[in-house]
Amino acid sequence: IRSYNALLNAFVVSNQWDRVESFFAYYDTVGLSPNLQTFNVLIKGLCKRRQFDKAKMLLGGMPSHGFTPDRFSYGTILGGLARNGLLLDALELFDEMPQRGVLPDVVCYNILIDGFFKKGDFTKALMVWERLLRGDLVYPNIITYNVMLNGLCKCGKFNESVEIWDRMMKNGHRPDSFTYSTMIHGLCEMGNVDGALRIYSVMNANKFVSDVVTCNALLTGFCRAGRIGECFGLWGSMESSGSRNI
RNA sequence: CGCUGCUGCGCUCGG
Numbered sequence: 001i002r003s004y005n006a007l008l009n010a011f012v013v014s015n016q017w018d019r020v021e022s023f024f025a026y027y028d029t030v031g032l033s034p035n036l037q038t039f040n041v042l043i044k045g046l047c048k049r050r051q052f053d054k055a056k057m058l059l060g061g062m063p064s065h066g067f068t069p070d071r072f073s074y075g076t077i078l079g080g081l082a083r084n085g086l087l088l089d090a091l092e093l094f095d096e097m098p099q100r101g102v103l104p105d106v107v108c109y110n111i112l113i114d115g116f117f118k119k120g121d122f123t124k125a126l127m128v129w130e131r132l133l134r135g136d137l138v139y140p141n142i143i144t145y146n147v148m149l150n151g152l153c154k155c156g157k158f159n160e161s162v163e164i165w166d167r168m169m170k171n172g173h174r175p176d177s178f179t180y181s182t183m184i185h186g187l188c189e190m191g192n193v194d195g196a197l198r199i200y201s202v203m204n205a206n207k208f209v210s211d212v213v214t215c216n217a218l219l220t221g222f223c224r225a226g227r228i229g230e231c232f233g234l235w236g237s238m239e240s241s242g243s244r245n246i
Numbered sequence: 247c248g249c250u251g252c253u254g255c256g257c258u259c260g261g
Contacts, residue, residue: 005249012250040250047251075251082252110252146253181254188255216256 005037012045020045034065040072047080052089055080071105078108082115087124090115106138110147117151125151140171146178153186158195161186175206181213188221196221210241 004027011019024042027034039062046055055077059069074097081090090112097104109132116125129148132140140148145168152161165183168175175183180203187196196218204210215238222231 002249007249009250035249037250044250070250072251077251079251105251107252112252114253141252143253148253150254176253178254183254185255211255213255217254220256 001032001035001038004032005035005041008038009041009044012041012048015048017045017049036062036067036070037072039065039067040070040076043073044076044080047077050080050084052077052081052086056093069100069102071102071107074102074104075107075111078111082111082118085115085119087112087115087119087121091124091128103137106132106141106144109138110141110144113144113151114147117147117154122151122155122157140168140173142168142173142176142179145173146176146182149179150182150186153182153190156190158187158190158192175203177208177211177213180208181211181217184214184221185217188217188224191225193218193221193225193227210238 004023008020008023011017011023020042024034024038027038039058043055043058046052046058059073059077062069062073074093078090078093081087081093094104094108094112097108109128112128113125113132116122116128132138132144145164148164149161152158152164161183168179180199183199184196184203187193187199200210200214200218203214215234218234219231222228222234
């Protein structure tokens with residue numbers, strides 16, 4: 001069943017809807033019963049096609065097949081709604097989850113926070129963040145912090161992003177490569193190339209390899225700031241460290 | 247560890 005699900009998922013990922021349909025029908029042909037994960041893959045397929053009502057109906061029909069929708073089922077739909085800017089629908093579903101017997105986990109919070117930021121709704125993003133902090137069952141993880149830092153930087157909220165960074169460190173979350181590149185890019189976009197360079201040196205001090213992502217962010221930052229000399233300096237160091245991708 | 251949901255830069259091509 002795992003192998004079948006993996007292949008079904010591959011068809012979903014590559015938007016081969018005709019094959020999704022025929023391959024799912026094939027489960028029955030060979031006498032294989034779909035499991036919870038199969039349903040979650042199908043839900044993802046409907047979301048990718050923006051058929052959210054069908055996705056919700058499939059989710060609602062799962063109990064009749066003997067399955068209870070789980071965090072993945074809800075997270076998939078929330079993610080699909082959020083990706084398409086339907087954040088109020090996502091929030092509504094999020095709020096219904098407890099009554100439906102599934103408590104939102106940190107991934108669900110991350111999806112909503114990220115979605116509201118990407119829609120430019122800074123206020124609602126913070127509202128969900130506050131709800132997360134207020135709760136006693138779910139706690140921010142490193143991805144939550146990355147999402148917050150990214151959103152705050154894109155809104156130009158430098159001071160707030162520093163607060164979040166400090167909170168992250170205080171709670172024992174180590175920055176990962178996403179954290180660093182998010183901050184470097186965010187600071188560059190705010191015109192704070194020197195701040196970005198400080199993060200860059202912290203990153204190197206923590207033995208993170210400066211990869212193509214961070215270097216690209218810095219290169220464009222230097223260029224936009226008119227600091228062409230440093231641009232070429234970094235470019236040269238990328239060659240010597242072998243991180244220059246073609 | 248093995249099938250399913252969340253985060254970062256740039257480039258290319260489409261709308």
